[in-house]
Amino acid sequence: MDQEAKRALLHKDRQRVWHPFTQMKDYALQDHLLIEKAEGIYLYDADGNRYYDTVSSWWVNVHGHGHSRIKQAIARQLDETDHIMFSGFTHRPAIELADKLIDIAPCGLGKVFYSDNGSTAVEVALKMSFQYWRHVGKPAKSKFAYLENSYHGDTLGAVSVGGVDLFHSTFKPLLFDGYRLPSPLVSEWSDGRPTPEAAESSVAEALEAVRRLFESSAAEIAGLIVEPMIQAAGGMLMHPAAYVTGLRELCTRYEVHLIADEVAVGFGRTGTMFACEHAGISPDLLCLSKGLTAGMMPLAVTLCTDTIYEAFYDDYETLKTFFHGHSFTGNPLACAVALESLRIFEEESVLEHVGNVSSALREQIRRFEAFSHIAGIRQLGMVAAFELYEDAGSRRSYPFAERRGYRLYLEALKEGLILRPLGDTLYYWLPHCTSTAQLEDIVDRTCTVLERLGYR
Amino acid sequence: MDQEAKRALLHKDRQRVWHPFTQMKDYALQDHLLIEKAEGIYLYDADGNRYYDTVSSWWVNVHGHGHSRIKQAIARQLDETDHIMFSGFTHRPAIELADKLIDIAPCGLGKVFYSDNGSTAVEVALKMSFQYWRHVGKPAKSKFAYLENSYHGDTLGAVSVGGVDLFHSTFKPLLFDGYRLPSPLVSEWSDGRPTPEAAESSVAEALEAVRRLFESSAAEIAGLIVEPMIQAAGGMLMHPAAYVTGLRELCTRYEVHLIADEVAVGFGRTGTMFACEHAGISPDLLCLSKGLTAGMMPLAVTLCTDTIYEAFYDDYETLKTFFHGHSFTGNPLACAVALESLRIFEEESVLEHVGNVSSALREQIRRFEAFSHIAGIRQLGMVAAFELYEDAGSRRSYPFAERRGYRLYLEALKEGLILRPLGDTLYYWLPHCTSTAQLEDIVDRTCTVLERLGYR
Ligand SMILES: Cc1ncc(COP(=O)(O)O)c(C=O)c1O
Numbered sequence: 001m002d003q004e005a006k007r008a009l010l011h012k013d014r015q016r017v018w019h020p021f022t023q024m025k026d027y028a029l030q031d032h033l034l035i036e037k038a039e040g041i042y043l044y045d046a047d048g049n050r051y052y053d054t055v056s057s058w059w060v061n062v063h064g065h066g067h068s069r070i071k072q073a074i075a076r077q078l079d080e081t082d083h084i085m086f087s088g089f090t091h092r093p094a095i096e097l098a099d100k101l102i103d104i105a106p107c108g109l110g111k112v113f114y115s116d117n118g119s120t121a122v123e124v125a126l127k128m129s130f131q132y133w134r135h136v137g138k139p140a141k142s143k144f145a146y147l148e149n150s151y152h153g154d155t156l157g158a159v160s161v162g163g164v165d166l167f168h169s170t171f172k173p174l175l176f177d178g179y180r181l182p183s184p185l186v187s188e189w190s191d192g193r194p195t196p197e198a199a200e201s202s203v204a205e206a207l208e209a210v211r212r213l214f215e216s217s218a219a220e221i222a223g224l225i226v227e228p229m230i231q232a233a234g235g236m237l238m239h240p241a242a243y244v245t246g247l248r249e250l251c252t253r254y255e256v257h258l259i260a261d262e263v264a265v266g267f268g269r270t271g272t273m274f275a276c277e278h279a280g281i282s283p284d285l286l287c288l289s290k291g292l293t294a295g296m297m298p299l300a301v302t303l304c305t306d307t308i309y310e311a312f313y314d315d316y317e318t319l320k321t322f323f324h325g326h327s328f329t330g331n332p333l334a335c336a337v338a339l340e341s342l343r344i345f346e347e348e349s350v351l352e353h354v355g356n357v358s359s360a361l362r363e364q365i366r367r368f369e370a371f372s373h374i375a376g377i378r379q380l381g382m383v384a385a386f387e388l389y390e391d392a393g394s395r396r397s398y399p400f401a402e403r404r405g406y407r408l409y410l411e412a413l414k415e416g417l418i419l420r421p422l423g424d425t426l427y428y429w430l431p432h433c434t435s436t437a438q439l440e441d442i443v444d445r446t447c448t449v450l451e452r453l454g455y456r
Numbered sequence: 457m458d459q460e461a462k463r464a465l466l467h468k469d470r471q472r473v474w475h476p477f478t479q480m481k482d483y484a485l486q487d488h489l490l491i492e493k494a495e496g497i498y499l500y501d502a503d504g505n506r507y508y509d510t511v512s513s514w515w516v517n518v519h520g521h522g523h524s525r526i527k528q529a530i531a532r533q534l535d536e537t538d539h540i541m542f543s544g545f546t547h548r549p550a551i552e553l554a555d556k557l558i559d560i561a562p563c564g565l566g567k568v569f570y571s572d573n574g575s576t577a578v579e580v581a582l583k584m585s586f587q588y589w590r591h592v593g594k595p596a597k598s599k600f601a602y603l604e605n606s607y608h609g610d611t612l613g614a615v616s617v618g619g620v621d622l623f624h625s626t627f628k629p630l631l632f633d634g635y636r637l638p639s640p641l642v643s644e645w646s647d648g649r650p651t652p653e654a655a656e657s658s659v660a661e662a663l664e665a666v667r668r669l670f671e672s673s674a675a676e677i678a679g680l681i682v683e684p685m686i687q688a689a690g691g692m693l694m695h696p697a698a699y700v701t702g703l704r705e706l707c708t709r710y711e712v713h714l715i716a717d718e719v720a721v722g723f724g725r726t727g728t729m730f731a732c733e734h735a736g737i738s739p740d741l742l743c744l745s746k747g748l749t750a751g752m753m754p755l756a757v758t759l760c761t762d763t764i765y766e767a768f769y770d771d772y773e774t775l776k777t778f779f780h781g782h783s784f785t786g787n788p789l790a791c792a793v794a795l796e797s798l799r800i801f802e803e804e805s806v807l808e809h810v811g812n813v814s815s816a817l818r819e820q821i822r823r824f825e826a827f828s829h830i831a832g833i834r835q836l837g838m839v840a841a842f843e844l845y846e847d848a849g850s851r852r853s854y855p856f857a858e859r860r861g862y863r864l865y866l867e868a869l870k871e872g873l874i875l876r877p878l879g880d881t882l883y884y885w886l887p888h889c890t891s892t893a894q895l896e897d898i899v900d901r902t903c904t905v906l907e908r909l910g911y912r
């Protein structure tokens with residue numbers, strides 16, 4: 001793109017676009033990065049500079065950008081139908097996708113409800129759970145339990161079960177009340193692994209808090225929502241699978257729905273197709289989005305058990321209908337893309353490749369141990385994270401106003417690396433197409449930037 | 457499609473898919489209509505039967521299904537970039553679309569915030585308005601006023617400002633409180649027009665209710681949200697432009713944000729590009745979705761004034777960031793489609809055509825006056841509606857359990873017509889590509905069905 005066209009676009013961007021989750025004043029003196037091309041793990045800006053998309057474009061991209069099979073799937077679908085309403089009508093892509101998802105999802109999930117994004121998948125789960133208890137004669141079960149540091153989206157229902165105060169506290173007067181539970185293992189990581197004892201005791205403590213809450217209040221609790229294995233937006237906080245197994249047991253024992261929000265971790269990101277597999281459990285409700293369409297376009301699903309479905313199944317006059325729907329529910333284009341993505345998973349042995357790259361990632365991130373201002377190095381599947389500390393030994397953070405993570409991010413861009421910060425937590429959230437050579441290059445570049453900024 | 461393939465798909469549909477806004481038991485003995493092809497105003501089922509899509513696939517389709525320019529736009533965009541994250545990054549389709557939208561939107565709206573669907577566009581508007589008043593030192597302005605019979609989506613924030621009890625009352629314990637206002641002119645239509653006196657007095661009454669509320673409580677009210685000109689899901693209730701003008705005056709006088717939800721009525725459906733144009737006013741926040749992508753795929757925007765934007769623009773440390781975002785914010789594919797749709801509007805004089813077809817529609821629906829069980833015949837732009845009554849003179853409804861609207865819908869399918877019911881309200885919500893010949897055929901078929909079911 002020539003410089004004038006670039007300047008004109010960036011001028012309009014500044015004049016007319018309000019970016020998400022962005023303090024726009026941060027871009028008063030600095031441009032948003034104008035992306036012109038995307039291919040595989042790479043993004044290219046308007047000057048032709050290349051960047052590693054190590055965060056899979058906000059955790060959505062799966063098989064790399066511009067995948068030819070995905071493009072073909074879109075073209076094929078466009079020759080059949082574009083969008084068709086999904087109430088009274090149905091179509092092949094949505095049916096086949098639902099069928100496929102139930103085949104691969106943790107067992108016991110029998111029905112698929114479509115919506116548009118991660119937030120709506122969560123809203124659907126909350127509303128289904130809430131209404132379910134009314135239909136089975138336990139309307140007092142109307143509240144939700146959720147975790148500290150959890151993030152489930154930005155619509156107000158999803159915000160109500162969010163546990164990141166920076167994002168959520170402003171809207172308090174618009175939120176419904178719930179029970180906030182401690183999250184396990186927030187700061188017990190070191191050198192990529194928690195000690196087994198620390199992990200065990202942290203899990204036990206966190207589960208004990210759940211047990212106490214259920215013991216006193218399960219009669220008022222419809223469901224507990226959790227991001228299994230990784231609390232992502234809350235800071236890439238990882239917990240052992242035993243925590244998820246424990247939640248399942250408690251939820252079953254106390255008759256509380258377990259709602260697994262796998263919007264971020266689903267579709268192989270943690271090494272298994274779904275994160276619940278690490279724990280060998282099935283939730284009552286499962287929320288999926290992001291990677292569902294391989295990161296091409298919005299689509300989401302909420303899977304539920306047949307038990308839940310059946311509580312809504314009755315004569316129309318009983319008014320048990322689940323009155324929820326979005327205009328683009330079951331969008332055929334998005335469903336066709338999702339189907340093709342699942343075929344790629346199978347036919348190209350994607351999870352096997354993920355296993356190999358994950359092992360390499362686990363090795364590679366040990367290189368960060370050499371940096372004295374880094375701690376909490378951790379990894380699961382294609383995800384790895386660490387924190388910057390003023391004093392790593394005592395876990396003393398840098399002053400908030402220094403915005404260390406953000407400054408590292410800006411510096412990394414110069415190295416052709418998209419290294420996203422969540423405060424002073426830096427992370428990779430790699431697409432499955434990453435090769436081990438690319439991975440090494442990514443870690444090399446990260447070390448270069450850390451070195452340059454004096455974190456050694 | 458052969459019968460076996462069809463049966464297999466419908467079997468899977470019944471087994472695994474939970475359709476939106478649907479009592480699934482309605483489909484115990486009857487199949488969902490399996491659509492295999494879509495072209496122009498027509499849908500084709502798996503047996504090759506053709507149907508008029510008179511509801512534009514839930515009010516989203518604009519230029520007809522399978523439009524070649526739209527297909528080409530998708531293919532072109534896929535060769536540049538698929539999805540790119542929109543925080544820290546930007547791209548041409550989202551910038552150009554924002555620019556174009558501000559050019560054509562009611563004046564005074566200076567910034568575009570992207571999201572994924574109508575519900576999120578509304579959530580964004582509510583949250584922006586709410587947070588705005590905190591930033592300008594009026595945190596007491598934290599509630600919202602909304603109309604009886606209003607529908608703004610199904611996420612819990614949007615449900616909180618919804619006024620259709622059938623959809624919304626179940627979730628009451630999860631909703632935030634607000635002020636519900638009467639909607640104007642609910643039953644004052646006859647023969648396609650309200651009498652000028654009835655319209656005037658109904659508008660005056662409804663506005664007086666707003667004035668009284670603002671007089672007593674404006675200090676606690678952040679915004680008033682309205683579907684300008686047509687309350688769609690609430691029953692295709694139309695009101696005169698004077699009501700919208702009056703709302704604008706009151707909102708300005710009492711310092712309350714006017715939030716126009718044009719998710720359904722935007723993009724020419726009422727005859728003008730945006731419904732607010734009928735009233736010659738600009739809202740403080742404008743929500744758009746559905747027709748934005750010509751009905752191809754999910755995308756939404758919330759436009760706001762520069763005044764609102766500037767209240768969030770400050771140093772990061774002041775924590776005034778609008779912490780809202782969705783993974784697929786500003787999806788390049790959807791933006792490219794939306795841009796192409798706006799080009800089609802211009803280059804193919806779509807609004808001019810809409811003007812002609814609207815006039816024909818106004819004429820054609822007079823034919824329903826001959827049916828003694830029909831009243832409330834009304835029309836605006838490409839939208840027309842009427843009610844079925846047991847006794848039209850006294851406006852006595854049929855018993856709820858008879859589900860007259862639903863039965864008419866099923867009968868209309870046999871006539872190749874998709875005639876959607878909202879209770880006993882039947883309506884057309886025509887795509888802009890409808891020709892006058894098609895329109896006549898649609899009304900012919902509607903009359904045939906009405907006749908057959910004894911509504912004469
Ligand atoms: C775990 C989780 N749930 C829900 C969401 C919300 O998804 P969306 O941004 O598509 O609304 C996210 C988004 O990052 C997420 O990480």
Ligand SMILES: Cc1ncc(COP(=O)(O)O)c(C=O)c1O
Binds near residue numbers: 576608609720721
């Ligand atoms: C006026 C209005 N607002 C908001 C919505 C919600 O949009 P969506 O279904 O895309 O969430 C609708 C949907 O019908 C609507 O008619």
